[in-house]
Amino acid sequence: MLELRAITAGYDRHAPVVRNASLTLAPGEAVGLLGPSGCGKSTLARVAALLHRPDSGTLLLDGVPVRHWRHRAPRELRTAFGVVFQQPRLSADPRLRLTDLIAEPLRATGRRAEIPQRVAELATTVGLTPDLLGRQPHEVSDGQLQRACLARALVLRPRWLVCDEMTAMLDASTTAALVAVVEEYRATTGAGLLTVGHDRTLLHRWCDRTVPWEAVCGEEPVPAGS
Numbered sequence: 485m486l487e488l489r490a491i492t493a494g495y496d497r498h499a500p501v502v503r504n505a506s507l508t509l510a511p512g513e514a515v516g517l518l519g520p521s522g523c524g525k526s527t528l529a530r531v532a533a534l535l536h537r538p539d540s541g542t543l544l545l546d547g548v549p550v551r552h553w554r555h556r557a558p559r560e561l562r563t564a565f566g567v568v569f570q571q572p573r574l575s576a577d578p579r580l581r582l583t584d585l586i587a588e589p590l591r592a593t594g595r596r597a598e599i600p601q602r603v604a605e606l607a608t609t610v611g612l613t614p615d616l617l618g619r620q621p622h623e624v625s626d627g628q629l630q631r632a633c634l635a636r637a638l639v640l641r642p643r644w645l646v647c648d649e650m651t652a653m654l655d656a657s658t659t660a661a662l663v664a665v666v667e668e669y670r671a672t673t674g675a676g677l678l679t680v681g682h683d684r685t686l687l688h689r690w691c692d693r694t695v696p697w698e699a700v701c702g703e704e705p706v707p708a709g710s
C-alpha cells in the first residue's frame with residue numbers, strides 16, 4: 485500500500501505548489517493522476533517516489549511512515565520505486581551508452597554480476613536492438629532513449645512504478661509499446677503504478693482508476709489545536 489496523506493510540497497516553503505494532497509494506491513493497482521500543466525502533479529509524483537521531500541504530510545509505504553527522502557532514504561525503500569520521467573534527455577547521463585544507462589541501478593547497488601543478463605532481457609522487452617545499446621543518447625531518438633529509461637526503471641524489479649508523463653513526447657506506436665511493457669511487467673510482478681498525465685483517454689484506457697487533481701488536493705488542512 486502506498487499512501488500519501490495531506491502532503492504539502494514545493495520549492496519555496498512560503499508558496500507550496502502541492503497543498504494538502506492525499507492519494508492511496510492499493511498493491512498492484514494502476515492509478516492515473518490527471519491534471520492540467522503546472523498544477524503540481526510531477527511534484528507530487530516525485531514525493532511519492534521518495535525523490536522530493538514534502539514540507540508536511542505523511543507518506544506511508546505498507547503502513548510504515550517514510551522518514552527520509554532522496555539519498556537519505558534507505559536503499560530498500562529507494563529501490564522499491566522505478567521512475568520514468570517525461571523528458572528522457574534530462575534524466576539520462578549523456579556520456580553513457582544505453583547499455584550502461586540501463587545497468588546504472590545494478591552498478592549503484594553492487595549487483596554487477598546480474599548486468600549482462602538483465603540488460604539483455606530488458607533490451608528485448610523494451611525493443612532495443614544490440615546496435616542501439618552501444619550508442620550514446622545523442623545518437624538515438626527520443627523514443628529509443630525513453631525505451632532505455634523504462635528499462636532502467638525496471639532493472640531492479642521495483643514494487644512501484646511512477647511514470648511522470650512518460651509518453652508525452654512520443655508518437656502513438658511508441659506510446660502503445662511502452663504502455664504494453666509496463667502492463668506486462670505489472671501482470672508478471674504485481675507491481676503498482678502511479679502514472680501522471682493530462683491525456684484523459686490514455687489514462688482511462690491504461691489505469692484501473694483515474695483521479696483528477698482536484699480530488700487529490702482536498703480541503704485546506706485544519707489548523708493545529710482547532
Ligand SMILES: Nc1ncnc2c1ncn2[C@@H]1O[C@H](COP(=O)(O)OP(=O)(O)OP(=O)(O)O)[C@@H](O)[C@H]1O
Pocket residue numbers: 495501519520521522523524525526527528649682
Ligand atoms: N525545481 C523547481 N523549482 C521551482 N519551481 C518549480 C520547480 N519544478 C516545478 N516548479 C513549479 O512548480 C509548479 C508545479 O510544477 P509540476 O512540474 O509539479 O507541475 P505539473 O502538473 O507536473 O506540470 P506539467 O504537466 O506541465 O509537467 C509549477 O508552477 C512549476 O513552475
